Amino acid sequence: MGSNLLVLRTQQMTGAAVQTYLLEKTRVACQASSERNFHIFYQICKGASADERLQWHLPEGATFSWLPNPERTLEEDCFEVTREAMLHLGIDAPTQNNIFQALAGLLHLGNIQFADSRDEAQPCQLMDSAKCSARTSASLLRLPEDLLLETLQIRTIRAGRQQQVFQKPCSRAECDTRRDCLAKLVYARLFDWLVSVINSSICADPDSWTTFIGLLDVYGFESFPNNSLEQLCINYANEKLQQHFVAHYLRAQQEEYAAEGLQWSFVNYQDNQTCLDLIEGSPISICSLMNEECRLNRPSSAAQLQTRIESALAGSPCLGHDKLSQEPSFIVVHYAGPVRYHTAGLVEKNKDPVPPELTRLLQQSQDPLLKVLFPPDPEEKSQEEPSGQSRTPVLTVVSKFKASLEQLLQVLHSTTPHYIRCIKPNSQGQAQMFHPEEVLSQLEACGLVETIHISAAGFPIRVSHRNFVERYELLRRLRPGTAPSQSADEGRSGEGHHCQSFVHPVS
Structure with missing residues (x-):
């Protein structure tokens, strides 16, 4: 919502x-x-x-x-x-x-x-x-x-x-x-x-x-004993938003430091592009295979869908299989952990026929x-309800959800996002119970540990040159003859030089 x-x-x-x-x-x-x-x-x-x-x-x-x-x-x-x-x-x-x-x-x-x-x-x-x-x-x-x-x-x-x-x-x-x-x-x-x-x-x-x-x-990452299309869509959305967070903060911040000429050692972070390629990639992905099954004029088999996914996407490091499972399923290794999805009912839910x-x-x-x-x-x-050759392509749940996600990401890319991360103190939903191992696992999975490292080693407080000059204009009195504040149409480099001109003597 x-x-x-x-x-x-x-x-x-x-x-x-x-x-x-x-x-x-x-x-x-x-x-x-x-x-x-x-x-x-x-x-x-x-x-x-x-x-x-x-x-x-x-x-x-x-x-x-x-x-x-x-x-x-x-x-x-x-x-x-x-x-x-x-x-x-x-x-x-x-x-x-x-x-x-x-x-x-x-x-x-x-x-x-x-x-x-x-x-x-x-x-x-x-x-x-x-x-x-x-x-x-x-x-x-x-x-x-x-x-x-x-x-x-x-x-x-x-x-x-x-x-x-x-x-x-x-x-x-x-x-x-x-x-x-x-x-x-x-x-x-x-x-x-x-x-x-x-x-x-x-x-x-x-x-x-x-x-x-x-x-x-945003709905939180979900992993239940029985996971189906709803959990796949929810976790897919979390993967997309996690990628945006990584690109917006972890990568962009470090690239900005390098562009500013600062001494900086890059902090490694987890990139979930491989997992997204598995779910939504082109030409073949889990979503494309499910949509293809919806277009075929035949009853869908859970075992057959599992076989198609495992054979077509066998090269993905984020795809796994539980050999002990008695029900057709596949495992996706998400950034927050592996989740096993049951293939029974996946295609019918994706069709969402009324x-x-x-x-x-x-x-x-x-x-x-x-x-x-x-x-x-x-x-x-x-x-x-189609029959014979009269079957027409239907807009699947996955296709509609993917389109709405793309619209959301367009808004996020055109705005200045801020993030609030919710961390579960325990997986049982109990009050007054704190499990450090579970909390640390969540912090590591969503990239907060790397975020803290970058913030601690970098410059978490940012003030533009223009705002700095307006805020500390009083310092000019400490050095007579300092140039006055520049007009709005002057460039960024000029504002930076002006900041240095009256801050340096004070330091």
């Missing part, structure tokens, strides 16, 4: 704008063992009033499949703070209620479970324990219950030149996938809509943009908010 604070020449802040990078929508339906879902789900479950609990069907002690670790109470779980902030941003109470009702509908959607069908020609049946959840979810999302279940259970296929429509019952796994996809689709549209509403409330007139202060909150019948289902909702999020003729058309 990034924010731009708009500043006028008078140094007054006039507005702001918010931009998102890679919304981790998968978290809605899938969380790692030690992770939680988005904070807002815990907020509505813990902070709703008695009347709201009745309205949103969130009784005390209710359990939801998509709400792990509910017993943990965090500072971010404060519901009232969120509501107050939304009011300040122009989101009134009825609209807030509509938002929270839709989110409650997603929680109940996650409790919908299907049983395996004994006959492949028949759709999977809803489990008895999930019937109440299906009814409640449909009610909260203002959808016909039978249409909701039918959309989750039956897949629509268009084939042939005449685009004939066929319906095929889904397997239990496919039903679960479509349920998860429906939840992610609603959450992503809702999130983007909220960002647009916030921007319309706080953003200034584009004509008034002169200067800005950008705040970028069955068109899911969008059509949501377009039939009678909920006022969902009507806004899913208009009858949306500008962004869902990806049709």
